Amino acid sequence: MKSVDYDTWHLPVLLDRVIESLSIKPDGLYIDLTAGGGGHSAAILAGLGRGGRLLAADRDPEALAVCEQRLRGVETAAVYEVIRAAFSEFPAWLSEEYRGHVDGVLADLGVSSHQLDDSGRGFSYLHDGPLDMRMDPGLKQSAADLIATVREEDLVALLRLYGEERYASSIAKSIVQRRREKPISTTGELADIVVCAVPPHARRDANPSRRTFQALRMAVNHEQEELAHLLQVLPDVMAPGGRVAVISFHSLEDRMVKQAMRRWESPCECPRDFPECICGKKPLGSSVHSKPITADESEREVNRRSRSAKLRVFEFREADV
Numbered sequence: 001m002k003s004v005d006y007d008t009w010h011l012p013v014l015l016d017r018v019i020e021s022l023s024i025k026p027d028g029l030y031i032d033l034t035a036g037g038g039g040h041s042a043a044i045l046a047g048l049g050r051g052g053r054l055l056a057a058d059r060d061p062e063a064l065a066v067c068e069q070r071l072r073g074v075e076t077a078a079v080y081e082v083i084r085a086a087f088s089e090f091p092a093w094l095s096e097e098y099r100g101h102v103d104g105v106l107a108d109l110g111v112s113s114h115q116l117d118d119s120g121r122g123f124s125y126l127h128d129g130p131l132d133m134r135m136d137p138g139l140k141q142s143a144a145d146l147i148a149t150v151r152e153e154d155l156v157a158l159l160r161l162y163g164e165e166r167y168a169s170s171i172a173k174s175i176v177q178r179r180r181e182k183p184i185s186t187t188g189e190l191a192d193i194v195v196c197a198v199p200p201h202a203r204r205d206a207n208p209s210r211r212t213f214q215a216l217r218m219a220v221n222h223e224q225e226e227l228a229h230l231l232q233v234l235p236d237v238m239a240p241g242g243r244v245a246v247i248s249f250h251s252l253e254d255r256m257v258k259q260a261m262r263r264w265e266s267p268c269e270c271p272r273d274f275p276e277c278i279c280g281k282k283p284l285g286s287s288v289h290s291k292p293i294t295a296d297e298s299e300r301e302v303n304r305r306s307r308s309a310k311l312r313v314f315e316f317r318e319a320d321v
């Protein structure tokens with residue numbers, strides 16, 4: 001593999017805050033479920049020592065090759081493995097012996113800068129390329145397949161939900177009209193359709209296609225379902241005192257993370273007016289910070305992606321003695 005400039009490939013967001021929040025034990029077991037180009041993984045591995053183990057997973061095989069190369073360059077007595085897997089396959093691939101013994105998990109959601117910058121991946125309205133958007137090229141449906149078949153009303157709904165797009169109806173209508181004439185197969189064609197579908201004043205926005213592309217990417221990769229699955233299974237694998245750190249870039253995802261952490265903190269399902277708990281569900285732990293962590297001014301300046309990042313961290317409680 002060619003040498004890679006890791007900082008151009010993808011600059012990890014909130015790196016110091018993530019490492020500090022995970023409170024790494026040198027001989028602990030850590031899992032980075034969104035290894036990408038390995039920025040966070042390399043820093044976690046560097047914090048581990050003898051007896052330590054890092055499992056670095058991602059659904060994108062191209063990212064994993066870069067991550068593996070990067071991890072090979074980290075001097076450490078700890079061991080690591082790279083694993084190609086989506087959240088929805090977790091924890092099926094995790095050995096039985098590790099379940100209940102994971103000291104830290106990181107999920108840095110969304111796409112990497114490299115995925116966006118590579119026109120061949122079809123994620124970006126800025127570079128013309130095939131309309132693909134699959135993080136895992138093995139997924140059955142690309143963005144072109146999705147917009148060739150989706151019903152107009154479902155397209156409106158997904159543009160609203162994932163893209164928070166106010167011109168969802170008019171964009172969906174234009175897409176459906178165009179696909180009757182010919183299939184929409186490139187990012188350039190889609191970006192042009194969106195620009196023509198929004199009113200003239202909205203074309204002055206930084207980029208009127210941004211929200212449509214974001215929405216389609218989230219739908220193609222089932223990002224909401226993937227995250228919901230992950231938040232459901234995490235408590236079963238964590239060690240007492242283990243920490244989960246999630247970085248989100250979308251309000252819908254941040255809300256899901258916030259609500260899951262609240263549920264972990266107060267899982268009791270008894271009606272509010274019951275004098276005492278009878279469901280027996282005890283708090284699993286607590287949030288490490290009272291508010292989500294965001295990037296400071298200096299990071300925002302050098303890394304645009306960091307501007308919308310929110311980091312939430314949860315600590316599972318120590319075992320009762």
Ligand SMILES: C[S@@+](CC[C@H](N)C(=O)[O-])C[C@H]1O[C@@H](n2cnc3c(N)ncnc32)[C@H](O)[C@@H]1O
Binds near residue numbers: 012036041108109111
């Ligand atoms: C923001 S990047 C992570 C960058 C990484 N932290 C770094 O420092 O280089 C997000 C990565 O998560 C992966 N990803 C997103 N959703 C995923 C999912 N549901 N399952 C597995 N990997 C996922 C993407 O393929 C991408 O490589």
